[in-house]
Amino acid sequence: MLHSDIKSRPTYRALEPDLAAAGHLLVIEAATLQPGGLAGLADAFAPVVANLHTWLVGEALAAPGLGKPWHLPAVADVVDALACATRGYGIGDRLYVQGTEPFLWSVATAAAIVGFGPGQLQLCHAGSLQRRVWCTHCHGVTEQVTTNVVPCAGCGRHLLVRDHFSRRLGAFMGVMVDAEAPGEIPAIEEVFA
Amino acid sequence: MIGDTLLLQVAAVTDIAPGLRHLRLVAADGGKLPPAAAGAHVQFVLEGAARTWRNAYSLVSRPGARDAWEIIVRRVPASRGGSAFIHEQLEVGDRLLAGWPGNLFAPVRIARHHLMIAGGIGITPFLSYLAEFGFTGAGHALHVCCRESEKDVFAPWLGSSPAVAFHWDADGHRLDIPALLASQPAGTHLYVCGPAAMNDEVMAAAAVAGWPASHVHCEHFGSALFGGEAFRAFLVRSGIELEVAEDESLLDAIERAGVAAPCLCRGGACGVCVTPLLEGEAEHRDHFLSADERAAGRLIMPCVSRARAGRLVLDL
Amino acid sequence: MSIAFKPEETFRGDYSYRNSDAAILRFPFPFPEDKYMYSVNIEPHVRSGPSDVFIRPFDVDEHYIAECRDRAITLERDPGRCQVLPHMMLAQWDTLELLMENLSADYPEHFSLTKEGDDFGSRWTWTNRPLGIEQSFIFGDAATLPCEPFEYITRQAQGDFAICDQRDDNLYMDAGMVTSQADWSLEFDVGMSFMEWHGPVPLAHQTGVFERALKYLLMLRLGQPVRRLNWTMTINPRLDTSPESFPEWGTDRASVTPDNAGSKVHLRVELQTLWRLPRSNAILFPIRCYLASLDDLARVPKWGARLHRVLSSLPPQLVEYKGLTRYLPAALAWLSRHDDGAELPIGTEAGVDTLT
Structure with a gap:
């Protein structure tokens, strides 16, 4: 399902520093790192390490070659840190984010608020394919969804998880699966592991 | 609000400097003109004795004006002849055909700050930008690069805004383009309109300073909207x-x-x-x-x- | 032109919405041929066409008052059906001006607009007689209206409206008033780019329809609006077929039988127009919705037969996307009684002056 060709679904690619940029901020969801993942990033970002800041979110790992990383407990702290940067960010700066899709879009949304445009942002999907699902009916959000149909955390309706994706909400659309025939719920399968 | 061409009448002609002519144009039938946006241009049909020109000029009238449109035309020495026609032949009371306004240089309204760089007569699209930002309160700065003698020609059109700075080719007055572009906050959009060499210099400096292409805008004048060689x-x-x-x-x-x-x-x-x-x-x-x-x-x-x-x- | 409004009719509950004979005859039937497939069916929105719904840029009909009331009910329950991102204020005023100017010029007995000037800062007075509204306000000053200008004027107009901001060679759906949509969510889609919000549409992406349409729209000119028709089917004359309210209307789809399809199943045609807005350089996208039951349509013999053929030959992906799967067999069984198989002339015109 990650490879759905629906046009609203973002495409992600490996992070690669923009050599023309003035400053570089790398934000990594530590739990999604594969063995050797940090070393790979250190290789990729070696040309810009003098102007690189690295934020590691979650586990406090050592990150040789990525400057002196700053450790943040959770994505909410990233959002706060972006909003509170005293000197702000410049038009020549770039933000690189790696992690699960909900993580990527939480950070991207916060970055947009402080002025980062899409051209200043790179997103790389890593870790689980679990989805954040937005309920079309109650507008509640259900996190860490791994199944094709999921009970809404807000209203309890069984939602069919569509591929249609909203960057603004960082979420996939969920629509009541048995609205036409109440109780007719298809087999629930693990599809976004 | 449907239509494609309008018959205009020249209401006033003012030479604001050698080689710079200001025109005020109204609807020939006395009616209202369609409103136009910041950055809009209009293509005019200029009927000379031997041939017809179609030249596009930025509107310098306030955005949304429906009583009259205003343009400033620089006489181009080696032009196709349209600007010479306006300077030599066009008189108050003359009628001419014009298209409805087009806009290939609109401000980006999600911008957190608007940085404008004008070269000489390239200030014309920014006159309507300034009017819009004055109304909406959007943050902005305009840097005008011109000859020192032109400063007094343009100044009356720009008001007394602290957001406008003049630069000319003398020690202490040149615009340090790389320094200006390196110090802009995220969310800034850059607009440049001037001679091709200046446009190229600014665009190149923006790339060096790491500006994403989506935030850099250059007015491309002279590109034909329609027509071409017979x-x-x-x-x-x-x-x-x-x-x-x-x-x-x-x-x-x-x-x-x-x-x-x-x-x-x-x-x-x-x-x-x-x-x-x-x-x-x-x-x-x-x-x-x-x-x-x-x-x-x-x-x-x-x-x-x-x-x-x-x-x-x-x-x- | 005086319109006999039907202020009491409803689009929910007892569904008392009905078309007069005149309304059926002017219905913008969308199928010129016996088969349907997506195309860039865009043409200039000039004051002419095969039905008189095309004569005025913003068509007002007998359902005007009832549709405005239905919108108000939906907004009361879910204010999120109107969304405007903060950078769209100029486009809001553009929309208000365009609608007020056209409605007052085309329907002077129902709407009037007096202005002390055309610029921002001028006092305007708007009169909407069918809804009993008289409002004096300062053009350009949102604080002088009871709500923001886009919401204000689209509460007084039939059909949905979206506004697309143009930047970076793309269009972004950054504002909308959407209470009668064919199963898409404005709150989910607001802020999306052109390709993103068309993401769920099947088949059309592969043929390049959207790339071409986008390039064309980016060049859309002030003063030269364009239009196209789109369609789907709806059970009962319901305007609010949003995904938000799907739990309320979803079961209706299971209620269709070959005997009741004539009154239950409605063809829903959207007259979509696209307008370059003057101050904001945005594009206004009004989606004017017309509903006619199969009973209504079969009173025009050509339309009943043609609809039968179009629906019989619809690609399965479109049947699924348009949500017809559950009741299409019943609708076809009903329609087959109105199709004798004789060749039908090309074109959407009714071909009759009175109804059978």
Whole structure:
């Protein structure tokens, strides 16, 4: 399902520093790192390490070659840190984010608020394919969804998880699966592991 | 608010400096003009004795003005002649045809800050920008690069805003473009309008400073909205030889000859007017044909496309 | 032109919405041929066409008052059906001006607009007689209206409206008033680019329809609006077929039988127009919705037969996307009684002056 060709679904690619940029901020969801993942990033970002800041979110790992990383407990702290940067960010700066899709879009949304445009942002999907699902009916959000149909955390309706994706909400659309025939719920399968 | 051309009348002509003429134009029927946006331009049909020019000028009137449009025309020494016509021939009371406003240089309204760099007469689109930002309160700065003598010509048009700075070629007065571009916050959009060399310099400096291309905007003047060189076409099935004038489309010429050609959007998108091309090389301007179809050279959309060279032979 | 409004009719509950004979005859039937497929069917929105719904840029009909009331009910329950991102204020005023100017010029007995000037800062007075509204306000000053200008004027107009901001060679759906949509969510889609919000549409992406349409729209000119028709089917004359309220209307789809399809199943045609806005350079996208039951349509013999053929030959992906799967067999069984198989002339015109 990650490879759905629906046009609203973002495409992600490996992070690669923009050599023309003035400053570089790398934000990594530590739990999604594969063995050797940090070393790979250190290789990729070696040309810009003098102007690189690295934020590691979650586990406090050592990150040789990525400057002196700053450790943040959770994505909410990233959002706060972006909003509170005293000197702000410049038009020549770039933000690189790696992690699960909900993580990527939480950070991207916060970055947009402080002025980062899409051209200043790179997103790389890593870790689980679990989805954040937005309920079309109650507008509640259900996190860490791994199944094709999921009970809404807000209203309890069984939602069919569509591929249609909203960057603004960082979420996939969920629509009541048995609205036409109440109780007719298809087999629930693990599809976004 | 539907229409494509308007008949205007020259209401006032003012020479604001040697080689700079300001025109005030009203609707010839005394009615209202369509409102226009910041950055809008209008294409004017200038009927000279020997030939006709179609020149586009930025509107410098306040955005949304419906009583009159204003333009400032610089006389271009080696021009196609349209600006010379305006400077030498056009008089108060003269009438001229104009298109509805177009806009290829609108401000980006999601910007958190607008940085404008003008070179000389390139300030014209920014006069309407300043009016809009004054109304909406959007953050902005305008840097005008001109000759020192031009400063007093432009200053009255710019008001007394602290957001406007003049620069000229003398020690202590030159604009340090790299320094300016390096110090801008995220969310800034850059707009540049001036001589080609200055535009290129600013664009290059922005790339060096790491500006994303999506945040850098340059006014491209002189790109034809329609028309081009005159050419000939032959309609095989109708047995008609056509002369396509520089200011009409191939489709216009086909229709003028009384040949019914299917068409819908007249803008190169719908594909309804696609016609087999039997001979000749097309200059494709449509959005419909694929790269392969263009390369094959056997189809043309006469609503927008023209001849690249020589005569076109159509199966029509 | 005086319109006999039907202020009491409803689009929910007892569904008392009905078309007069005149309304059926002017219905913008969308199928010129016996088969349907997506195309860039865009044409200039000139004051002419096969039905008189095309004569005025913003068509007002007998359902005007009832539709405005239905919108108000939906907004009361879910204010999120109107969304405007903060950078769209100029486009809001553009929309208000365009609608007020056209409605007052085309329907002077129902609407009037007096202006002390055309610029921002001028006092305007708007009168909407069918809804009993008289409002004096300062053009350009949102604080002088009871709500923001886009919401204000689209509460007084039939059909949905979206506004697309143009930047970076793309269009972004950055504002909308959407209470009668064919199963898409404005709150989910707001802020999306052109390709993103068309993401769920099947088949059309592969043929390049959207790339061409986008390029064309980016060049859309002030003063030269364009239009196209789109369609789907709806059970009962319901305007609010949003995904938000799907739990309320979803079961209706299971209620269709070959005997009740004539009154239950409605063809829903959207007259979509696109307007370059003057101050904001945005594009206004009004989606004017017309509903006619199969009973209504079969009173025009050509339309009943043609609809039968179009629906019989619809690609399965479109049947699924348009949500017809559950009741299409029943609708076809009903329609087959109105199709004798004789060849039908090309074109959408009714071909009759009175109804059978």
